[in-house]
Amino acid sequence: MASNTTREVLFDLSPVLIVYTDGTVERLMGTPNVPPSPEDSTTGVASKDIIVLSPEVKARLFLPKLVDPTQKLPVLVYYHGGGFIVDSPYCLNFHRYMNILAAEAKALIISVEYRLAPEHLLPIAYEDSWTAIQWVASHAIANANIEKDPWVTKHGDFGKLYIGGDSAGANIAHNIVLRTGVEPLPGDVKILGLFLSCPYFWGSKPVGSQSKNDLKGFAYKVWMCVYPSAAGGIDNPMINPFAEDAPCLSGLACSRLLVCLAVKDAFTPRGILYVETMKKSGWNGEMQLAVVDGEDHEFHVNDPYSEKAKDLIQNMASFISKSGIEIQQKTSWTQANSEKRFLTCTQSLQNGSCGNFSWCDPPMYHKSIEIMPGLLKSRNAYEKQVLKLxxxxxxxxxxxxxxxxxxxxxxxxxxxxx
CATH class of the missing domain: 1.20.5 (Single alpha-helices involved in coiled-coils or other helix-helix interfaces)
Structure with missing residues (x-):
């Protein structure tokens, strides 16, 4: 008699992953892994793989071409996306993206390999990521009890330490920087800046044009799969920074922030809310927002050679390579202007609001809306200006x-x- 080989599905996260009740995990998508290279043929960036403190936590390092063999570079600790369930620093998309960003920003990048769910449920990825940033910061201590990496020791400028990530990696980056406000890094190293690209934040209440049905979709299912024991479920502060018991965003332990969003991305309304909440929190730092028209989640990782992706990556690189944000005096947002591919809003919270002009789905119009920082004080004013045009x-x-x-x-x- 033939045995029944039918397996019962526990979590169906198609087209990404399926988890069965017998513990089997079937990953349905992802790009192939590629090896590191002593010199990338396109960017000239060198890369190598290392172990961070323990075999469970690893990283791929990216070093751009040096002008001087003793040159010091900004340091970016980067956390990849993939919903906590797929991808790594070794997969083609993120390897290629890091090569381009390292070359553009002239920065030393440590792309962290954290353990994935559901084999390793959260908070393991958060703890692996915390271990990685502690290891990096320990390089600033002369007699640190770690095995130091020569690239980090020789070329890392710890006065220019940045944390960044995409999607789930942006979620990790946000939580890491909040944690450093409570638990100082080794050597009291400070994080200068944070960039969040298409951050994976969710919750039980609709934001913007979302309906209640939207809230039980893929983003919800992924979180319940990767962190089933999370207190508060989808309103746990790790996934919902706006929850009632979430720590105040004024505790974000950095002085510069860049948030990058895509108009078609389901996470964008919460990204906008994140920026607005930061503005009201009393956080004392500089903030920049980039909203890319006509694109979806992680478009710049999936196709970094598109014109909009190139623009966004250059914006990220500029954020990392420059010591301060240059306040933009005027911004155009238009579908008719092919040269302006994304909206940027730059502000210093010390200098007041730059206006609420970041709402998505720009209307079909042929004139450019030119907005001076501080001109439009509310969404209502912005919509009136659009209707007038x-x-x-x-x-x-x-x-x-x-x-x-x-x-x-x-x-x-x-x-x-x-």
């Missing part, structure tokens, strides 16, 4: 139609009369 455009189009119609009538009358 739309009316002006509609009037112009109607006048053009009437003019064309009359010209046609005159031509027909002239030739018809003959």
């Amino acid at each position: 739309q009316r002006q455009n509609n009037v112009f189009e109607f006048k053009s139609w009437v003019f064309g119609f009359l010209c046609g009538c005159v031509i027909m009358w002239i030739f018809g009369g003959k």
Whole structure:
């Protein structure tokens, strides 16, 4: 008699992953792993793999071409995306992305390999990531009891330490920087800046145009799979920084922040809320927001060679390589202007608000909305400005139609009369 080999599904996270009740995990997608290289053929960046303190925590290091053999570089500790369940620093997409970012930013990047769920449920990924940042910071201590890496020791500038990540990695980066506000890093090393790209934040309450049905979709299912024991479930502060018991965002232990979002991404409304909450929290730092029109989740990782991805990566690189944010005096957001591919909002919280002009789904209009920092104080004011331009455009189009119609009538009358 044939045995029944049908397996019962515990979590169906198609098209990414399926978990069965017998403990089997089937990963359905992901890019292939690639080896490190002493010199990338496109960027010239060198990469290598290392073990961080223990075999469970690893990293791939990326070192750009040096002008001087003793050159000091900004240090970026980066956490990859993948919903805590797929991908690694070794997969093609993230390896390629790190090569490009290291070359553009002229930064030493430590891309952390944390253990994945559901084989290793959260908070293991958070703890692995914390171990990695502690190891990096320990290089600033002369007699640290660790095996130091020569690239980090020789080229790392610990006065320019950055933390960053995409998607689930951005979630990790946010929680790491909050934690450093409570638990100082070895040598009292400070984090200068944080960048979050398409951050994976969720919750039980709708944000923006979300419906209650949206809240039980893929993002919810992933969290319940990777952290089933989380207190508060989907409103645990690790996934919902706006929950009632979440630590105040003013405790973010860095002085610079860059948030990068994509208009079509389901996580963008919470990314916007994150920026707005930061502005109201009393956090004393500089903030920059980039919202990319017409793109979806992690588009710059999946295709870093598109024009919009190139622009965004250059923006990230500039954030890392420059010692301070240059406040933008004027920003254009338009679909007709092909040269301006994404909206940026740059502000210093010490200098007041830059205005709420970051709401997504830009309307179809042919004129550029030019916004001075501090000009538009509310979403209502922004929407009124958009409607005004739309009316002006509609009037112009109607006048053009009437003019064309009359010209046609005159031509027909002239030739018809003959």
